[in-house]
Amino acid sequence: MGQSAEFGRFLKAMRARLTPEDAGVVDVPGARRVPGLRREEIAQLAGVSTDYYTRLEQGRHIHPSRAVLESVARALRLDAGERAHMMDLLQNCAGTTKTPTPAQRVRPALRQLLDAVGDVPALVLGRRTDVLAANRMAGLLFADFPAMAAQERNLTRWLILEPEARTLFRDWKTVAADAAGALRVDVGRHPDDPQASQLVGELAVHSEHFRHWWAGHRVASRAAGTVRLHHPVVGDIELDFENLSLPDDADQSLRIYSTKPGSPSSDALKLLSSWDGDASGPSSAERKALPEDIVGR
Numbered sequence: 001m002g003q004s005a006e007f008g009r010f011l012k013a014m015r016a017r018l019t020p021e022d023a024g025v026v027d028v029p030g031a032r033r034v035p036g037l038r039r040e041e042i043a044q045l046a047g048v049s050t051d052y053y054t055r056l057e058q059g060r061h062i063h064p065s066r067a068v069l070e071s072v073a074r075a076l077r078l079d080a081g082e083r084a085h086m087m088d089l090l091q092n093c094a095g096t097t098k099t100p101t102p103a104q105r106v107r108p109a110l111r112q113l114l115d116a117v118g119d120v121p122a123l124v125l126g127r128r129t130d131v132l133a134a135n136r137m138a139g140l141l142f143a144d145f146p147a148m149a150a151q152e153r154n155l156t157r158w159l160i161l162e163p164e165a166r167t168l169f170r171d172w173k174t175v176a177a178d179a180a181g182a183l184r185v186d187v188g189r190h191p192d193d194p195q196a197s198q199l200v201g202e203l204a205v206h207s208e209h210f211r212h213w214w215a216g217h218r219v220a221s222r223a224a225g226t227v228r229l230h231h232p233v234v235g236d237i238e239l240d241f242e243n244l245s246l247p248d249d250a251d252q253s254l255r256i257y258s259t260k261p262g263s264p265s266s267d268a269l270k271l272l273s274s275w276d277g278d279a280s281g282p283s284s285a286e287r288k289a290l291p292e293d294i295v296g297r
Contacts, residue, residue, distance in 0.1 A: 004059040004060065004090075005059035006059070006089055006188075006191065007056075007059055007086070007089040007090055008056065008057045008058055008059030009059070009217065010085070010086060010089055010217045011056060011057050011072070011076070011086075012057050013215075013216055013217035014076040014078060014082065014217065015036050015037050015039070015042055015057075015076060016034070016035045016036035017035075017036055017216070018036045018037045018076065018077065019036065019037075020037065020041075022077065023037055023041070023045060023075070023077065025037065025041050025045070039053055039054055039057065040053075042072070042075050042076065045074075045075035046068070046071040046072045046074070046075040047071050048068060048071065048072070053072070056072070064090075069086065069087070069090075073086060081181075081185070081219050081220065081221040082219045084185075084221070085184070085185055085188050085219045085221075088185070088188040088189050089188050092188065092189060092190070092191050104126040104127060104130065104132055104251070104252070105132075106124050106132045106133045106252075107248070110124060110133070110246070110254070111133055113254075114133055114134070114135040115135060117135065117256060118135055118136060118137060119137065119269075119270075119273060120137060120256060120257055120258050120259075120269070121134075121135065121137040121138040121140075121141045121142070121239075121256075121257040122134070122135050122137070122138060122254065122255065122256045122257070123135075123138050123145075123155070123254075123255045124252060124253070124254055124255075125155060125243075125252065125253050125254075125255055126249075126251055126252050127186055127190065127193070127196075127251045128154060128156075128183060128186050128193070128195060128196045128199055129154055129155040129156045129179060129182050129183050129186065130153060130154050130155075131145040131153045131154065131155055131158075132153075132252065133146075134146060137269075137272070137273060138257075140233075140272050140273070140275065141229070141231065141237075141257070141269075141272065142158075142165075142168070143158055143162070143164070143165075145158075154199060155179055156176075156179040156180060156182065156183045156199070156203070157199060157202070157203065159172075159175060159176045159179045160176050160179070160180070160203055160206075160207050160209065160210050161202075161203070161206055161207065167230070167232075168229050168230065168231065168232075169227060169228070169229060170228040170229060170230055170236075171227070171228055173209065175227060176209065176210075177209075177213050177218060177220070178220040178222060178225075179220075180203075180210055180213040180214060180218060180220075181213070181218040181219050181220025181221070182220050182221060182222075183196070183199070183200070184214070184217065184218060184219055184220075185219055185220070185221050186251075187200065189251075200214065222243065223242070223243050224240070224241065224242050224243065225240070225241055226238060226239065226240050226241070227239050227241065227257075231268070231272065233272060233275060234268040234269075234271050234272045234275075235268060236264075236265075236268070237259070237265045237268045237269060238259070238260075238263075238265045239257040239258065239259055239265065239269075240257070240258050240259070240260075241255055241256065241257045241258075242255070242256050242258075243255050244256070
């Protein structure tokens, strides 16, 4: 069954999260035996037979048309990222001919770019949300990924398993869930990746939160957003981030963080940039140079 079965599990999870009110379905009195909408209700909304939709959820090797898939996506109220993931699950079925995945490498010019934007944190993310490269500011703000063992240089793994990540991100659950959703997208594109399977297994063993997010087939592919941190050295920082796709490698992206000019977060980031890594943190003179709402955090 392979990836076709995973496609069916995804449809079932998306159906389970919907209520009759969400879909505008008239609810028949009486207890529902399953969470969410019934198969026949989704089939009716999608304009297909219940038998056909049931076969989709059972992961049978059928070949739905684009129009049918779009109708099912609308019935399940999928967003753009979830629609793309649904297509990935169909297009990358296990058993299809695949060429070996080459080792992930960062182009020298891209490493130069990381150093050139040295005043702001920047990362190169690859398959499985692996951290392929990071500049000095990313190390000061988050973690020293290049110093980690190769199997540990993964953003999702660090966010979910490392205690310092939980205290660093003020909205940790949202950030970690999005990272798990990004890993889910990658697994949908590359279903036969043994390293991804090993990573998912490790996270599932050690994190109840991850098990919940993974079972719910959460998908996340944010091109931009905002994160709020409480950094142990400079206190509260709010950063905007942009994920820039790299044209020469669809599996790599450049993530750059920035702060609003003149904001307390910008001042905090500048102070962090001047820090030499001493455990005592910035000097009292440096902290006095900060706005009042940063000093003492």
